[in-house]
Amino acid sequence: MAALSRAEADARSPVVFDLHETTVRALNAELHAPSATSYEVLHPQGAHSLGAGIHDEIDVAIRGHAGYFCAGMNQLGRVVVDGSAGNGVAENMMSGSVRVRGDASQSAGATGRGGLLVIEGSASMRCGISMKGIDIVVGGSVGPMSAFMAQAGRLVVCGDAGDGLGDSIYEARLYVRGTVGTLGADCVEKPLRDEHVAELTELLDAAGLDHRPEGFRRFGSARGLYHFTGDHGSY
Amino acid sequence: MCGIIGLHLRDPELQPMLGRLLDDMLCGVSERGPDSVGIAVYGDGERNPEGHSAVSVLRAPGDLAASAGALLPGTPTVTARVAGDTTVLSAPVGVEALTAAVAAAAPEALVVGSGNDLVVYKGAGHPQDLARTYGLRDVSGWQGVAHTRMATESAINPEGCHPYSVGADQCLVHNGSFSNHATIRRDLERQGVTFDSENDSEVGARFVAACLAEGDDLEKALLRLGETFDGFYTLLVTTADGFAVVRDEIACKPAVIAEHPRWVAMASEFRALADLPGIDEARVFEPDPGKVYAWQR
Structure with missing residues (x-):
């Protein structure tokens, strides 16, 4: 029998970190200088900062609920949370991918610069706040004030969006399949053109979600807040 | 940062387990407030x-x-x-x-x-140590609340611990800060209300107590609080038969609610709820800004 390559060995038996036995600090130290390419985290019990600051192309499966800042600042990692995630999942992600099988708390993907964040359940308030290039696909709904000051990237919501969607938005593109509570300041509905259907198809495929792209509405900036004008009062 | 937990049992069969469930929940918010704790239990037939x-x-x-x-x-x-x-x-x-x-x-x-029906314990020190001192794990009852405090503006002492219980069988716990509490304190003092501390959360508790004394139900009292108070807050308020959660209109302070046929629970973080019996079947959600969520026994 031929020896397994390292990748094959990793794929068959990921390195296991049981957080009943070890600490988040030890886990993250290993993930920052990985000696393997595949990891499994057991008993996360909602601990904070799981897999934050991954630089390398590694797979991390978190078997349970994650706390705050899970997979924050991710570079090339592929992180899956088999549970829910707390505040700021994948915050400031640069690239790679993060998938949450359950729901996500507030500020999911906050300030993210790149990569793909998929939340199969729903995300709470301020999803995609100040997003700067990240793509976020939410299988369920997002809470109020989502995409606040969103600067670049795409936010796809397969359910409903809460009040104040896209308040003070710059150039991010928002797609919502369900209802929108209210639109925030300077956020307007825009026509869904062919190029938008094409990018939605791509994003839904990447997320593994089976929705008809034509069923979405697109929202973006009216570009009325870019510069101060006489309408903004005198100083 | 502070931590809040609350558990309202609908199924009487769970009542002997209340203390153990609260103790497990407390572990999930201890890091949010490691300097002191307050615990309130309703229906502790041994102590009350x-x-x-x-x-x-x-x-x-x-x-x-x-x-x-x-x-x-x-x-x-x-x-x-x-x-x-x-x-x-x-x-x-x-x-x-x-x-x-x-x-x-x-x-x-x-x-x-x-x-x-109510017993309140407060003390400075690590929440888990204090829970042991109180014998929390062996306590029975139908409702419980705890607050772990990370003091920011006043001394670490038992007096500064939540819950603020200023009316019979009433408790209020607060994560956040009120910014116009001094004005409201003066208004209440003019109406004859007296205060035990300089704490902003006590003003909230006294305000709610005054509303309830006027005949408001919990929901109305907390809506009035929202119209009157400025600042950041997640509040959990309990009475002899009620359990209510509200966040301010910006809702920066965290809160997670889980509702199950056998119980209703609330905590600052999901990890405090993760071990509750049947959590996988519970409806877990974060309260919308400014909306009052109330349950009655």
Whole structure:
């Protein structure tokens, strides 16, 4: 029998970190200088900062609920949370991918610069706040004030969006399949053109979600807040 | 940063487990407030038996049970239980009579909770240590609340711990800060309300107590609080039969609610709820800004 390559060995038996036995600090130290390419985290019990600051192309499966800042600042990692995630999942992600099988708390993907964040359940308030290039696909709904000051990237919501969607938005593109509570300041509905259907198809495929792209509405900036004008009062 | 947990049991079969469930939940928010804790339990028949009332006191002199009992009509036996900084006195009399007797017998003591069904414990130190001091795991009851404090503006002492229990069987715990509490305090003082501390959360508790005294239900009282108070807050307010959660309109302070046929629970973070029985079947959600979520027994 031929020896397994390292990748094959990793794929068959990921390195296991049981957080009943070890600490988040030890886990993250290993993930920052990985000696393997595949990891499994057991008993996360909602601990904070799981897999934050991954630089390398590694797979991390978190078997349970994650706390705050899970997979924050991710570079090339592929992180899956088999549970829910707390505040700021994948915050400031640069690239790679993060998938949450359950729901996500507030500020999911906050300030993210790149990569793909998929939340199969729903995300709470301020999803995609100040997003700067990240793509976020939410299988369920997002809470109020989502995409606040969103600067670049795409936010796809397969359910409903809460009040104040896209308040003070710059150039991010928002797609919502369900209802929108209210639109925030300077956020307007825009026509869904062919190029938008094409990018939605791509994003839904990447997320593994089976929705008809034509069923979405697109929202973006009216570009009325870019510069101060006489309408903004005198100083 | 502070931590809040609350558990309202719908299924009486769970009542003997209340203390253990609360203790497990407390572990999930201890990091949010490692310097002090307050715990309130409703329906603890051992510390506050049927037909009795109980008063929780800080700075209680050693002979308080005897001296308070002597001031009560018929000189009933007053039982005192000391756990850490808190002394819980119980007697087969009405809550107002017992509270008045305690205040008269020991003016230097501070009453931090009173009720026909309620027991409150407060203390400085790590929440888990204090839970052991109180024997929390063995407590039974139908509703419980705890607050772990990371002090920011006032001293770390038992007096600064939540819950603020300023009316019989009422508790309020707060994560956040009110910014116009001094104005509201002056308004309430003009109406004759007296305060025990300089704490902003006490103003919230006194405001809610005043609304409830006027006949408001919990939901209306908390909506009025939202119209009157400015600042950041997640509040959990409990009464002799109610359990309510509200966040301010910006909702920066965290809160997660889980609703199950056997119980309703609330915590600052999901990890405090993760071990509740049946959590996988519960409806778990974060409360919308400004909306009151209330349950009644």
